[in-house]
Amino acid sequence: MLRPDFEKGGGLVPVIVQDAETGEVLMLAYMNEEAWERTLATGKAHYFSRSRGKIWLKGETSGYVQEVRDVLLDCDADTVLLKVKQHGGAACHTGYRSCFYRRIRGGQVEIVGQKIFDPEEVYGRKGA
Template identity: 65%
Template sequence: MIDLAFDENGLLPAITQDDETGEVLMLAYVTEEAVAKTEETGFAHYYSRSRDELWKKGATSGHVQHVSDIRVDCDGDTLLYLVQQDGGGACHTGYRSCFYRTLSGEVVGEKAFDPEEVY
């Protein structure tokens, strides 16, 4: 495996992209354990900084991410997860992508599911 440049907290950003459409779905952080779990299971695992724990994407919502490939940037300090997104979307707010609004606040994405019904 390539040497990865985890930060002082043992974290590395991971961009998640739909492997068919190229749409950027989310950005999260991973630890060595999260990367290993992702490789082992084929499902995206991340590290929740707010909960301070490893988590499998979709464990609660059912909107899992099947990882088809993991790419490493030139500096070894960012990963790209290429995924097939199951369920309505990747964002916990109910949108397909976490990048559903502009800097001015205009909503440019569509709701994919009702988070009240999922969480």
């Protein structure tokens, strides 16, 4: 079976996460081999947290799980694209629909995303 080339990135590959219906880019994360295997086995997105040094199921704390609809590999097999159904409406731990909720124009930051939840209520702390 075709698999990501985990050796190129020191054991990790970047994962672009996209809404399967709208095409909206929701987030960028990383997978190691174990996260890859768990994702394929369960149909739910698993990632490797570089800051915590461990595997995590997207939505394990918040309940905003990503149901995987399609898994694609780029031509070099060193980047994964997941097309997902985002349950609960928010992919970002800061409470926004997408992690890409800020636009920079003319040196100014503009909030362009939709905030779905308050991270203090969900996690007991600020999300950003």
